[in-house]
Amino acid sequence: MxxxxxxxxxxxxxxxxxxxxxxxxxxxxxxxxxxxxxxxxxxxxxxxxxxxxxDLDGARASFAAVLADDGPRALQYSPTEGDRALRAAVAARCTERGLPTDGADVIITTGSQQGLNLLATALVDPGDVVLVESPSYLAALQCFALAGARLVPVPSGEDGIDVDALADLAARLAPKLLYTVPTFQNPTGRTLDLANRRAVVAVAEQHGFRVLEDDPYAELRYSGEPVLPLAALTEPGRVVSTGSFSKILAPGLRLGWVRTDPSLRAGVVVAKQAADLHTSTVDQAAAAHYLASGRLxxxxxxxxxxxxxxxxxxxxxxxxxxxxxxxxxxxxxxxxxxxxxxxxxxxxxxxxxxxxxxxxxxxxxxxxxxxxxxxxxxxxxxxxxxxxxxxxxxxxxxxxxx
The missing domain is CATH 3.90.1150.10 (Aspartate Aminotransferase, domain 1)
Structure with a gap:
């Protein structure tokens, strides 16, 4: 059968x-x-x-102190904007570098890489032109590409960004954003001098686009004199900055920040809520304790x-x-x-x-x-x-x- x-x-x-x-x-x-x-x-x-x-000893002491003194809060959900004490400490370090900043201006992120992603989400619509240095930081190119941006290179070299080329591109393409790593750039290591920074900001003001100043390396200076951040050279909102504790404290903490302004803050907060609600509460609390200890x-x-x-x-x-x-x-x-x-x-x-x-x-x-x-x-x-x-x-x- x-x-x-x-x-x-x-x-x-x-x-x-x-x-x-x-x-x-x-x-x-x-x-x-x-x-x-x-x-x-x-x-x-x-x-x-x-x-x-x-600094393993310092990190160990800060985590132990946070868990001993305020463990339940450190293991709980926390505000999207970040730990208040850590935001204030970041603002103080920005101010020391010549960029007056209030804690309310700072949003703590899961590494500065998340800051780039949140800004791409908040600022870039599919098809928008984003100007980038050539060469540029690879992971930033990924962020903008995923947001649907049209990436357009701006000629850059030992003397910084080619300001004439930047102005020409801005006039023809109406970009939404210029992305730059102005200090010890990844990948080239070069730094924009003050004159070049002023000229870049002037072009942004004239043509109505924002500048995203990615600045994770500024505290790692071994020679020469510090240069003012681009955000210190123009009106609030023209330049939005990102920073990171990965290069000066520990990358495994995944702690960075975005320095915002009222025109941008709400959009970044909404983007972060959608991404992860907030950055690790206990890591933020330990970092705030560590900074308060004076060891950094x-x-x-x-x-x-x-x-x-x-x-x-x-x-x-x-x-x-x-x-x-x-x-x-x-x-x-x-x-x-x-x-x-x-x-x-x-x-x-x-x-x-x-x-x-x-x-x-x-x-x-x-x-x-x-x-x-x-x-x-x-x-x-x-x-x-x-x-x-x-x-x-x-x-x-x-x-x-x-």
């Missing part, structure tokens, strides 16, 4: 991912971290703070001194490491050196060979919104001590020699 088999149900393919996600590029830096974590690799790729410089300034001073040694070690090793005719930046602070090899080199194609030599870097091409330059690369100097950096540059020399 023949047994009839049941007819399998008809199925329909699952829907595709959202178009904005399908179009977005993965971060080459995050992808590289998995490859460079194997033992023996000296990686100049990730812009990672040095973990041996974290000493910790930052130790970090600056050590990073200066590491920057100098990398700069000392590059003449022998890179091909003849190469150029590179000599930053006054931050975490990165940007190198440009002679025409004909392709740092993306060379990366597998570098990994075979147990050394890594980030190819420069992904940092360009359009027209990538294949002969560029980014090198971070903060993760290793001078001896390891010297060995890393010797390995780079072998890569390019082969």
């Amino acid at each position: 023949t047994t009839l088999q049941p007819t399998p149900p008809t199925t329909t393919a699952l829907p595709a991912l959202a178009a904005r996600v399908r179009a977005a590029r993965s971060s080459v830096i995050r992808d590289l971290l998995a490859l460079t974590e194997r033992p023996g690799v000296i990686s100049f790729a990730g812009g990672l703070p040095a973990p041996e410089l974290f 300034d000493a910790a930052v001073a130790r970090t600056r001194a050590e990073y200066r040694r590491r920057r100098d070690a990398l700069l000392a090793g590059l003449p022998a490491a890179l091909p003849a005719g190469s150029r590179w930046t000599s930053p006054d602070g931050g975490m990165f050196v940007w190198a440009t090899l002679p025409a004909g080199w392709d740092t993306t194609a060379l990366l597998p060979r570098a990994l075979e030599h147990d050394v890594a870097y980030v190819p420069g091409a992904p940092f360009f919104p359009t027209d990538p330059e294949p002969a560029t690369l980014r090198l971070s100097f903060t993760t290793y001590g001078p001896d390891a950096i010297a060995e890393g540059t010797r390995r780079l020399a072998a890569v390019f020699a082969s």
Whole structure:
């Protein structure tokens, strides 16, 4: 007797991912971290703070004090805008840098990366033009792309942003926003001088767009004199700023901030409510306690001194490491050196060979919104001590020699 088999149900393919996600590029830096974590690799790729410089004793004491003195509140939901004491402490540090700020102006975010995402949500509609430096911070390009922005590069170089090109683009394209990392830029390490900052702000005022000043590296200065933030050079609301404790305290806390104004504050708060309601209550409370203890300034001073040694070690090793005719930046602070090899080199194609030599870097091409330059690369100097950096540059020399 023949047994009839049941007819399998008809199925329909699952829907595709959202178009904005399908179009977005993965971060080459995050992808590289998995490859460079194997033992023996000296990686100049990730812009990672040095973990041996974290103030573990101070962090341990602050978390213990918060949980002992006010544990139930520290483990509870908290306001979207953030811990009042931490907002006041951020405002005080901004004011010390020449940017008068009130605690009400500050919204605490889950790292400054979330700040960029919230601002993209609050300010950018699909199709809006966002002007970006070329090259620019890769994760910011991802944020704006996911928001549906049309990314347009502004020529930038050792002298800063090309102000004439900026004015021409603004007149023709009516941008919503200019994104800039004005101090120790990621990826190039360069800093806009005061004259260039004033000129950029003047163009924004004339053509009616905002400037997003992404400023996570400003306290990591090793030489030269501080420069006023762009937000201190114009009327409230023209420049919105982001900052971070990731580079000066600990990235694992995921604490950053947006400095807002009344015209923008409500929109950022709504965007954050939709994203995560609020940033970790206990982490904010511990950070506020840590800042009140007075330990941060000493910790930052130790970090600056050590990073200066590491920057100098990398700069000392590059003449022998890179091909003849190469150029590179000599930053006054931050975490990165940007190198440009002679025409004909392709740092993306060379990366597998570098990994075979147990050394890594980030190819420069992904940092360009359009027209990538294949002969560029980014090198971070903060993760290793001078001896390891010297060995890393010797390995780079072998890569390019082969």
